[in-house]
Amino acid sequence: MSAGGLADPGLTRKGRATRERIVRAAAALMFERGATGTSLDEVQAAAGVSSSQIYHYFQDKKVLIRAVISRQTDEVLGAxxxxxxxxxxxxxxxxxxxxxxxxxxxxxxxxxxxxxxxxxxxxxxxxxxxxxxxxxxxxxxxxxxxxxxxxxxxxxxxxxxxxxxxxxxxxxxxxxxxxxxxxxxxxxxxxxxxxxxxxxxxxxxxxxxxxxx
Amino acid sequence: MSAGGLADPGLTRKGRATRERIVRAAAALMFERGATGTSLDEVQAAAGVSSSQIYHYFQDKKVLIRAVISRQTDEVLGAxxxxxxxxxxxxxxxxxxxxxxxxxxxxxxxxxxxxxxxxxxxxxxxxxxxxxxxxxxxxxxxxxxxxxxxxxxxxxxxxxxxxxxxxxxxxxxxxxxxxxxxxxxxxxxxxxxxxxxxxxxxxxxxxxxxxxx
The missing domain is CATH 1.10.357.10 (Tetracycline Repressor, domain 2)
Structure with a gap:
């Protein structure tokens, strides 16, 4: 699995759930509109989190994209x-x-x-x-x-x-x-x-x- | 061939050449950075034309994209x-x-x-x-x-x-x-x-x- 997909082991259970909600929202939006066509603002709105929460878990969009790739790989192979x-x-x-x-x-x-x-x-x-x-x-x-x-x-x-x-x-x-x-x-x-x-x-x-x- | 790819038959020779230069520049940029990652401003700069020239030949980016698809299809099959x-x-x-x-x-x-x-x-x-x-x-x-x-x-x-x-x-x-x-x-x-x-x-x-x- 890629480093981009690994949840920080230091996260609390609530932190992991928030991070997971962001990745799930980003994956759904990127599947629909493409990665380039999806902004962090849209992910934030879809996940129902604040902008500071997004940046707490993902430094920038590229880091979020790597988490989405990791998640989608797990999902596609799992299915x-x-x-x-x-x-x-x-x-x-x-x-x-x-x-x-x-x-x-x-x-x-x-x-x-x-x-x-x-x-x-x-x-x-x-x-x-x-x-x-x-x-x-x-x-x-x-x-x-x-x-x-x-x-x-x-x-x-x-x-x-x-x-x-x-x-x-x-x-x-x-x-x-x-x-x-x-x-x-x-x-x-x-x-x-x-x-x-x-x-x-x-x-x-x-x-x-x-x-x- | 798609309608988006057909040069306007009413264009002068110079007009056709300008249109062709725009499509060629757009195709190269989109091959490199993707269609979503390419702006009309960048196409304009790469083709060395004015913004009014681009809009004269292509109402909007979607029309330009269709011309690029038509050109790339001809190129790929021709090659x-x-x-x-x-x-x-x-x-x-x-x-x-x-x-x-x-x-x-x-x-x-x-x-x-x-x-x-x-x-x-x-x-x-x-x-x-x-x-x-x-x-x-x-x-x-x-x-x-x-x-x-x-x-x-x-x-x-x-x-x-x-x-x-x-x-x-x-x-x-x-x-x-x-x-x-x-x-x-x-x-x-x-x-x-x-x-x-x-x-x-x-x-x-x-x-x-x-x-x-």
């Missing part, structure tokens, strides 16, 4: 559990895909990926935010990769299948699919991207695994 | 030619992939996709821009799709291969790969995403096409 930690079969990959597509439909395909959207907004203008986002994507990819490595180690994937690269390709399909879903307001691209990579993984199932199906 | 119009073999798909990866390396993986970045910034805050971006992505996808449909019609892909969906999956891999390339500052994800989809397409080559190789 995919328990599936995300169990992507060790083609069946569970398909269930994960269905869950992600379902979430986008519930949201009327608005907003895209909370982490991916921040990446598109901040990667060139805020180097520390870019680094935090890279760490967040690495956590995500690592979870996906673990399942595929387990499949290969168990002999469900051919020994020559590059499980790490396939894990990266799944996150790529997810990110590209979420961006196009947001722009087109339908899930066609998200489904096409994820299904193509999952079908490719299925085609790399070992003969032993195929026989056992 | 991929002649390959983009000839993606009708696995070999040309691989050449196209190499060209895209090469461009990112030349740019030190900075900036991401000029269209994808604008999408992440504008999709939720500017409905007309979102529509223009959707049209731009559709032009891009349509060019990719044409090659795959030609492969299938020629019998190079199995008759049951879904060429349209594979075309969508390629653009998804490209967009997700460019976003992760921008965040990680290396092309690993872009390569993994594009290679996985291209390998899947190669695995759907018809037996006839395989025999002829």
């Amino acid at each position: 995919q559990e328990p599936l995300l930690s169990e992507l060790d079969s083609v069946e569970s990959l398909r269930r994960w895909r269905d869950q992600i597509v379902g979430i986008q439909r519930e949201r009327q395909c608005e907003g895209g990926c909370p982490i991916g959207s921040l990446a598109g907004q901040l990667a060139e203008v805020d180097p520390l935010a870019r680094k935090d986002l890279a760490d967040g994507f690495e956590r995500w990819e690592s979870a996906i990769r673990s399942g595929l490595l387990a499949m290969r180690d168990r002999g469900d994937l051919r020994a020559d299948a590059d499980a790490e690269r396939l894990g990266t390709a799944l996150l790529v399909a997810l990110q590209g699919g979420l961006l196009l879903t947001q722009v087109h307001r339908n899930t066609t691209a998200l489904e096409a991207g994820l299904d193509t990579v999952i079908e490719h993984i299925a085609s790399l199932a070992s003969d032993t695994a195929r026989r056992l199906r | 991929q030619e002649p390959l983009l119009s000839e993606l009708d073999s696995v070999e040309s798909l691989r050449r196209w992939r190499d060209q895209i990866v090469g461009i990112q390396r030349e740019r030190q993986c900075e900036g991401g996709c000029p269209i994808g970045s604008l999408a992440g910034q504008l999709a939720e805050v500017d409905p007309l821009a979102r529509k223009d971006l959707a049209d731009g992505f559709e032009r891009w996808e349509s060019a990719i799709r044409s090659g795959l449909l030609a492969m299938r019609d020629r019998g190079d892909l199995r008759a049951d291969a879904d060429a349209e969906r594979l075309g969508t999956a390629l653009l998804v891999a490209l967009q997700g790969g460019l976003l992760l390339t921008q965040v990680h500052r290396n092309t690993t994800a872009l390569e993994a995403g594009l290679d996985t989809v291209i390998e899947h397409i190669a695995s759907l080559a018809s037996d006839t096409a395989r025999r002829l190789r």
